[in-house]
Amino acid sequence: MSTRVSSVLAAGPAPTDPTLESFGRDPWWLIGGKVLAIFAFLVLTVLITMWIERRVIGRMQLRVGPNRAGPFGLLQALADGVKLALKEDIVPRQVDKVVFVLAPIMSAVPAFISFAIIPFGPTVSVFGHHTPLQGTDLPVAVLVVLAMSSMGVYGIVLAGWSSMSPYSLLGGLRSSAQVISYEIAMGLSFVAVFLFAGTMSTTGIVNAQADRWFILLLLPSFIIYVITMMGESNRIPFDLPEGEGELVGGFHTEYSSLKFAMFFLAEYINLATLSALATTLFLGGWRAPAPISTVWEGANAGWWPVLWFLVKMGLFIFFFIWLRGSLPRVRYDQLMRLGWKVLMPASLGWILLVATVRALRNEGYDMQQIALYAAIVAGVVLVATVLWELLRGEGDKDKQIVPDVGSGGPKKGGAAAAAGFPVPPMDAPHYHGRSTETPSRPATTTTTREEVGSGTH
Template sequence: MPVRAVPPADPTLEDFGRDPWWLIGGKVLAIFAFLMVTMLVAMWVERRVIGRMQLRTGPNRAGPAGLLQGVADAFKLALKEDIVPRQVDKVVFVLAPIMSAVPAFISFAIIPFGPTVSVFGHHTPLQGTDLPVAVLVVLAMSSMGVYGIVLAGWSSMSPYSLLGGLRSSAQVISYEIAMGLSFVAVFLFAGTMSTTGIVNAQADRWFILLLLPSFIIYVITMMGESNRIPFDLPEGEGELVGGFHTEYSSLKFAMFFLAEYINLATLSALATTLFLGGWRAPAPISTVWEGANTGWWPVLWFLVKMWAFIFFFIWLRGSLPRVRYDQLMRLGWKVLMPASLGWILLVATVRALRNEGYDMRQIALYTAIVAGVVLVATVLWELLRGEGDKDEQIVREVTPTAGFPVPPMDAPHYHGHR
């Protein structure tokens, strides 16, 4: 296959599958090394940032400014005794951490880091691979990762671990449907599910400007996907000790820890790809500098955007408390899903009218009016119905005055009645 002399600035789906074997292997190793380094740096940044937010120093002993603290923790976990409880299902108990960590690595293969570049004379896109349904691969891998959490809770034969696994399965249904629906508007505007095509479609304007509701819905759902505060209910220490990984130790626990931080990077990179133009430079830089979106410079813009999202995750963890489980379920089923469906219908209508040649200014005006009316009607409906007040009243009536969630002592069960 002849090699083109001048690589195109914007890769397409047809540019994949032509690399030699050594270049494919190099991409795989580069993605693996990038994720491992990102995990170690994210751990250090999270501890330092939250330490400053809580008036602490954070890690400052292992290496300069504590940079080697993650490496020290990895050695510590590897050298700890691997305890396997006697009553567990050993096969599933061992496979669960692997099922949680491996899909996290696979999801990053379809993330574009930059345009087509020259590597030892071969022109190749800065991306592991691409597919016509690449974004759906990320959803599939995230669902597979939940299997590892659920099986870890079930195989541990512990009530706390089982409850953590069940919470994770219920949580993934409530937020992943809304997450998938938030992608539909992106597919409608880009005309493809390929990550390369989505980045190319944002050459003139990023989708965060056109599809702001989809972006907000995705940001909320990706916090649930990462099992982090305020949605870290499968690991709620206050009521479940450690959640689904209570019985795990040594390297098995480290793999769950690894999967959480790799998912953090993957979700941030996917948000960058779908809504922030991917590897493209921001408007002030791209307009002034013609070469901002060529060569290896786009890798820098991609990393800046991705780390901005990672910092956003860390900032939320240090700022927000954990929500109640019924609040999370209500948010997923009664807010995010209806909002996603309504927004998709609105976007599809706008696209259809635009294809028919209608004036976009009038369409935008009517769209804003309809969205405002629906929002006001929804708020008035909730206020008139007063469902939130009823739920809070029920909680106050059932919960004893002592503050501990136990049944009242005068219940028939405590008097020996059936």
């Protein structure tokens, strides 16, 4: 009893809000316990997310969903994992075997590492030691998530390249182009958060939202992040690297057994990481919502914040599942146009506006007047952008060239151009360079039996 009291006194009073200096002081067994807890949490989250996804989409499509393995089908995801582990591991003969084996590992390992900087809650007491409910934290913790997501794309690209399959190669190339388009916009959406929080540490960002969540102050950044995280996760409506309708399975077409399972494990872990990062950056992290935190003083202390964090993260995961069951897959030109021509310019303009507002606020200007001017400028820019796109679309429609079926030459205008996307003529008289007409024969040609026998015509 005396030993326990002395250890608690040695730990000292636990601060409610951890800081960057709170890390690096834990004993080795506590660090190992955190790593094991994060690993178990991610694996369990993947199993639960798979079950929820199948049940929710089944309900949306008037189906039952998994209901055989275990109560309410809860063990279905575990049964699928065991099935994949016991299946035969087929490696095609022509693949680059070293890269082929390393590719799924390169996708799964960075996904686990990314979750280490996500804060689950404040400082708590674990066997007499006060420690933050977080694996670790860094001065550039958010950039670690971007770096790990970029490393995961290497696994997808190398999987497509090493498979020596055209479908897999196209899927890998699509993934590399997609991550370039959307990760730049995602990084730009973080800049406004860094400007308001004054740090890139996840702990500092959560502490900066003690009074007001950033989703209220930085709504455009939140909207841009939500769109980019759908592109980052390679899920519908941006699942073009897999594209079952056109690429069979995309980058993992040639994979089976555990290697195939590791790609899906990385996908669902990235889904959880992106949802947890959105919760940390824009929804106050582990802090309770305003009605609860104002009524209950202990809502943001102890182990209760873990519950608030899991609820917010679960809502984001449900949002991913809802979009998958509702939206169709977009075309690749639409995806690239959205990333390069909409999200990036909007992010840059929003960053300039936020930086200007922060600079004027530091100079002591009236914030209400600044907000009014900012809203006017944003409205003018938005209206001008919409008008520009409408006028530009009308001009492009007049310049579209479609094939003239009757004369065999091109002509301007027409609905078959489909906004510049090539559409083949459906009633052309020629198909694949061959005429559909019956070749004419000379009317006076006759052949007798004697001519056939003698070889003369």
